[in-house]
Each structure stands twice: as structure tokens, then as C-alpha cells.
Amino acid sequence: WEKVVTVGRREVTLPSLYDPTSFKAQLEQVTVNMDNLLTEGKEAFNGASAVFCCLGTTRKDAGSAEAFRKVDLTFVEQTAQAAK
Numbered sequence: 093w094e095k096v097v098t099v100g101r102r103e104v105t106l107p108s109l110y111d112p113t114s115f116k117a118q119l120e121q122v123t124v125n126m127d128n129l130l131t132e133g134k135e136a137f138n139g140a141s142a143v144f145c146c147l148g149t150t151r152k153d154a155g156s157a158e159a160f161r162k163v164d165l166t167f168v169e170q171t172a173q174a175a176k
Contacts, residue, residue: 093117143175
């Protein structure tokens with residue numbers, strides 16, 4: 093890949109050993125409010141040749157069945173919709 097774009101609720105701190113000049117792909121981190129993923133994140137998916145969804149939580153970490161479903165189902169579905 094020439095460019096790798098991550099879409100998430102917060103920017104990820106890269107390891108100190110990460111040297112962007114060592115990789116062909118340029119990394120871009122897009123931070124969105126996940127409740128607005130379809131509007132805030134849609135542009136990040138434009139032109140994507142592949143999309144990997146790595147969202148997930150546990151029922152315990154989510155705090156409720158409703159919050160768990162929101163992360164593990166709703167946000168994943170919205171990722172797929174935004175990537176279309």
C-alpha cells in the first residue's frame with residue numbers, strides 16, 4: 093500500500109521505534125466521534141482498496157448489553173456502510 097489510513101476515536105501513540113521513512117506506506121490517523129462515524133469518517137474511506145475493521149469490546153468493558161451491541165454491531169455496520 094502507498095497509504096494506510098486509520099479511523100478511530102482517538103489517535104494512537106506510535107512506538108518510539110516507528111520510523112515512517114522505513115515504510116513505503118504513509119500513515120494517516122483520522123479521529124472521529126464514533127457516534128458520527130458515517131459523516132465524520134466517510135471521507136477517510138474514499139478510494140480505499142481494502143478495509144480492515146478491528147472494532148470490538150467485551151460486555152464487561154462496555155458496561156451494558158446496549159453499549160456492547162453499539163460497539164460490536166452498530167459501529168461495525170457503519171464502518172461497512174462508510175466504506176462502500
